[in-house]
Amino acid sequence: MQPTISATGISKAFTVKQIRTIALQDVSIDIFQGELTLIIGPSGCGKSTLLATLSGLTIPDTGAIRTLGTDLVAASDAERDSFRLHHCGFVFQGFNLFPALTAVEQVQVPLDYLGVAADETAERAERALEQVGLAARRHLHPAELSGGEKQRVAIARAIVKNPAILFADEPTSALDSVNGQIVIEILHTIARRTQATVLCVSHDPRLIAHADRVLQMEDGRILRDWRPAAGTKAAGNTSHDYV
Numbered sequence: 001m002q003p004t005i006s007a008t009g010i011s012k013a014f015t016v017k018q019i020r021t022i023a024l025q026d027v028s029i030d031i032f033q034g035e036l037t038l039i040i041g042p043s044g045c046g047k048s049t050l051l052a053t054l055s056g057l058t059i060p061d062t063g064a065i066r067t068l069g070t071d072l073v074a075a076s077d078a079e080r081d082s083f084r085l086h087h088c089g090f091v092f093q094g095f096n097l098f099p100a101l102t103a104v105e106q107v108q109v110p111l112d113y114l115g116v117a118a119d120e121t122a123e124r125a126e127r128a129l130e131q132v133g134l135a136a137r138r139h140l141h142p143a144e145l146s147g148g149e150k151q152r153v154a155i156a157r158a159i160v161k162n163p164a165i166l167f168a169d170e171p172t173s174a175l176d177s178v179n180g181q182i183v184i185e186i187l188h189t190i191a192r193r194t195q196a197t198v199l200c201v202s203h204d205p206r207l208i209a210h211a212d213r214v215l216q217m218e219d220g221r222i223l224r225d226w227r228p229a230a231g232t233k234a235a236g237n238t239s240h241d242y243v
């Protein structure tokens with residue numbers, strides 16, 4: 001199977017007040033569709049930087065990234081923006097919902113950006129809310145929803161355009177354990193049902209059991225790459241070995 005995302009030798013360092021931090025050190029990884037890949041590791045190990053780099057939000061200092069056939073390093077800013085708009089959905093820890101919009105209105109926003117006709121946006125938004133189990137709450141505002149429900153609205157907003165890739169950075173960190181498990185299982189189901197590529201970052205090892213594949217990071221490197229259902233394997237081999 002061709003990888004959706006193929007990164008080769010990516011490195012990224014930040015210099016702030018003359019202190020240089022190496023966030024990514026020569027990371028090479030292939031990410032595949034139809035599965036939930038979880039990136040875990042301690043705070044500051046480079047998880048968010050890796051996610052931002054693989055989604056084209058951050059440009060690596062060195063290395064190459066091919067995503068859905070697009071060279072994200074060589075692409076212009078406008079090409080990267082267009083790539084994300086058309087192919088990627090994003091979910092973050094803080095939900096990022098508009099206080100004044102109802103759930104169904106929040107979910108329609110990305111379709112408006114894409115120029116989808118108004119009658120179609122309403123129908124697609126309702127279907128996306130159904131997929132996260134929130135059809136009955138579609139006319140509520142964020143203040144009237146629980147944290148878990150808000151995150152499910154954010155997931156519906158991320159999947160309404162049927163993106164090939166869903167990026168989630170700490171989507172369960174603001175939630176209690178039960179709601180965290182509901183959210184990670186929704187992401188897992190999306191990967192299986194829609195064959196999307198789902199890449200999720202978390203520092204919470206309790207999510208491992210819900211992932212198809214786990215990349216464990218430390219100090220800007222991927223130390224372990226394994227499939228929880230299939231046992232353990234050392235990093236350095238791509239998942240070509242498993243498929």
Ligand SMILES: Nc1ncnc2c1ncn2[C@@H]1O[C@H](COP(=O)(O)OP(=O)(O)OP(=O)(O)O)[C@@H](O)[C@H]1O
Pocket residue numbers: 014015016021022023041042043044045046047048049050203
């Ligand atoms: N924009 C930035 N400017 C300066 N340093 C940065 C920037 N982004 C990340 N870093 C540094 O790079 C390292 C990796 O950061 P990153 O945010 O990727 O870690 P993380 O694994 O996501 O951590 P956390 O679990 O706390 O979110 C950290 O030392 C961080 O301080």
Ligand SMILES: [Mg+2]
Pocket residue numbers: 047048049
């Ligand atoms: Mg982070």
